[in-house]
Amino acid sequence: MAKIGGDSLNSWHGHSELKRVPEGVWMRCDGCSATLFRKQVDQNDKVCPECNHHFPVTAVERINQLLDQDTYEDWFSNLQPADPLQFDDRRPYPERVKAEQERTGLNEAALVGQGFIKGIRIVFGITDSNFIMGSMGSVVGEKLTRAVEAATRQKLPLVIVSGSGGGARMHEGIFSLMQMAKISTALGRYRREGGLFISVLTHPTMGGVAASFASLGDIIVAEPKALVGFAGPRVIEQTVRVQLPQGFQTSEFLLEHGFIDRIVHRRDLRSMIAQLIDYAMP
Amino acid sequence: MPSFSEQRLPFEAPIYEMELRLGEMETQYAKNRAVGDTSKIGEQIRRLRRELAALKREIYSQLDSWQTVQVSRHQQRPQTRDYLDLVFEQFLELHGDRAIGDDKAIVTGLAHLDDMKVMFIGHQKGKNLAERTACHFGCAHPEGYRKALLKMRFAAKFGLPIISFIDTPGAYPGISAEERGQAAIIAESLMEMSQIRTPIVCVVIGEGGSGGALGIGIGDRLGMLEHTYYSVISPEGCASILWKGSEHAPKAAAALKFTSRDLLRFGITDEIIPEPSGGAHRDHREAASNLKSFLLRNLRELKGVPLDDLVDRRYEKYRKIGAFVESIAAAELLDEPQLNGKAETMV
Numbered sequence: 095m096a097k098i099g100g101d102s103l104n105s106w107h108g109h110s111e112l113k114r115v116p117e118g119v120w121m122r123c124d125g126c127s128a129t130l131f132r133k134q135v136d137q138n139d140k141v142c143p144e145c146n147h148h149f150p151v152t153a154v155e156r157i158n159q160l161l162d163q164d165t166y167e168d169w170f171s172n173l174q175p176a177d178p179l180q181f182d183d184r185r186p187y188p189e190r191v192k193a194e195q196e197r198t199g200l201n202e203a204a205l206v207g208q209g210f211i212k213g214i215r216i217v218f219g220i221t222d223s224n225f226i227m228g229s230m231g232s233v234v235g236e237k238l239t240r241a242v243e244a245a246t247r248q249k250l251p252l253v254i255v256s257g258s259g260g261g262a263r264m265h266e267g268i269f270s271l272m273q274m275a276k277i278s279t280a281l282g283r284y285r286r287e288g289g290l291f292i293s294v295l296t297h298p299t300m301g302g303v304a305a306s307f308a309s310l311g312d313i314i315v316a317e318p319k320a321l322v323g324f325a326g327p328r329v330i331e332q333t334v335r336v337q338l339p340q341g342f343q344t345s346e347f348l349l350e351h352g353f354i355d356r357i358v359h360r361r362d363l364r365s366m367i368a369q370l371i372d373y374a375m376p
Numbered sequence: 377m378p379s380f381s382e383q384r385l386p387f388e389a390p391i392y393e394m395e396l397r398l399g400e401m402e403t404q405y406a407k408n409r410a411v412g413d414t415s416k417i418g419e420q421i422r423r424l425r426r427e428l429a430a431l432k433r434e435i436y437s438q439l440d441s442w443q444t445v446q447v448s449r450h451q452q453r454p455q456t457r458d459y460l461d462l463v464f465e466q467f468l469e470l471h472g473d474r475a476i477g478d479d480k481a482i483v484t485g486l487a488h489l490d491d492m493k494v495m496f497i498g499h500q501k502g503k504n505l506a507e508r509t510a511c512h513f514g515c516a517h518p519e520g521y522r523k524a525l526l527k528m529r530f531a532a533k534f535g536l537p538i539i540s541f542i543d544t545p546g547a548y549p550g551i552s553a554e555e556r557g558q559a560a561i562i563a564e565s566l567m568e569m570s571q572i573r574t575p576i577v578c579v580v581i582g583e584g585g586s587g588g589a590l591g592i593g594i595g596d597r598l599g600m601l602e603h604t605y606y607s608v609i610s611p612e613g614c615a616s617i618l619w620k621g622s623e624h625a626p627k628a629a630a631a632l633k634f635t636s637r638d639l640l641r642f643g644i645t646d647e648i649i650p651e652p653s654g655g656a657h658r659d660h661r662e663a664a665s666n667l668k669s670f671l672l673r674n675l676r677e678l679k680g681v682p683l684d685d686l687v688d689r690r691y692e693k694y695r696k697i698g699a700f701v702e703s704i705a706a707a708e709l710l711d712e713p714q715l716n717g718k719a720e721t722m723v
Binding site for chain 2: 310
């Protein structure tokens, strides 16, 4: 397994230079419209101190929030998307990928690796909704499958944080759809072998991602007010031609209907995961 | 002969024209025969029949992606319940999902296939408006997938192979479907089908619409009838997202490369099951007969495989799917001191 750079995320190529346009000192909350001091939001795990609105975080920020400092070891970052369909909508797919790589500093929409959470070793995966809407193509499918297999072999707990508005990625066609099957198959074996899988749903988790690994956790938790569902709200509205109910397809909606175990505030996520793993450990 | 209630696809116009001409000639032939004149016209009819067969072959051998979608959705195309009559015997339908209700978009039950006893699962779209409405046009709700899972568990328990027919535009996108966990049940289906200890043979008989198709589509063999498609997203859905309008569906269909031939080339489908000349809608019996030989051959092959091997091979079947580039990582090279000098050039 490839170990990238040193032990620290800061020395890990690419990700230390996440290209983010510096925005102003102040920002407006999408939840309550309050004007917030950006630094204060950043220090609060990117949660609005006024209304608890959870702003999106990047995969790298999430790793820093969840895992013990400098324990994350990135795997398989040498996997690059191919273009099996030679897909060209208004822009050739390889160009789109390249632009996304440059914009986000990520190779692909998923990072997988291992790390420690409160001293417990885990296999960790995350999809970043920033990269082609966090959609799953062959690379995301392959990385997550290898992570599941590593967790199976090494008998380690598995934590995957999902953030994908795009579901299965259209640009790789049937290959993307089949990644749902591939990961679910690997998770089936992991479950059979007695592995513990904690799935963390974040805003947004839709389509093929929701309909595969994200829904297959032994424990499933979600951040507040995340959009989680199979069909997109717009598609549903067009099909049934009625106004969707308030709060439809949110974490709270899923909790109400019995499809997740808990809603967890971002600041509690790390200790909650550690606690859950502790219960499942011998 | 076509009647006016039948759906006519635009690219089939030359076929219908020729059929009309042939019909007129045959009528004339019958009239002439009544008065004892059977000369030239009989020869003309025979020639026209040969030309018609050639025309069907020609048109159907080069359908483009969008035409394939149209054929796969053809209203006279045989559906699951037609094949249940034509391919199987003694179908014994089992309805219950033990939770919500009976989803008519997925039909499940026990059946005989020649000398073999099987569990059957399949999408049903419906033939007329009433049926189509009841079946939600083949778009299943969570209860449909739950019903299918229960029947598959039964099959595994009693050693029956599973046959699954896929024919759906996609899983139902609706409020109640989301309330009952559409994403969760499809995910559970994928995982459970991957582990089930009995042979599973899947066939796309019409539309293979994304997660809704895959939800009953994990198996040891995947066949596709010749004029079908299997896609990550409907061409209309893809067009409205990427081309900003569903009227661009033909463009999206071409870009998505999802016909049986594409999927055979990609190694996703194992086999293309030939359709009668001019499509399955022209001859249900011949389509059924081809389908039956495919099923029998594959089930006989799978029956001899020990269950542990079967599940391991199924794992490998899905494990190897993916198109990506695996370069030698720079950091990996840096970890090896002897390669330090070359690392830069090898990235």
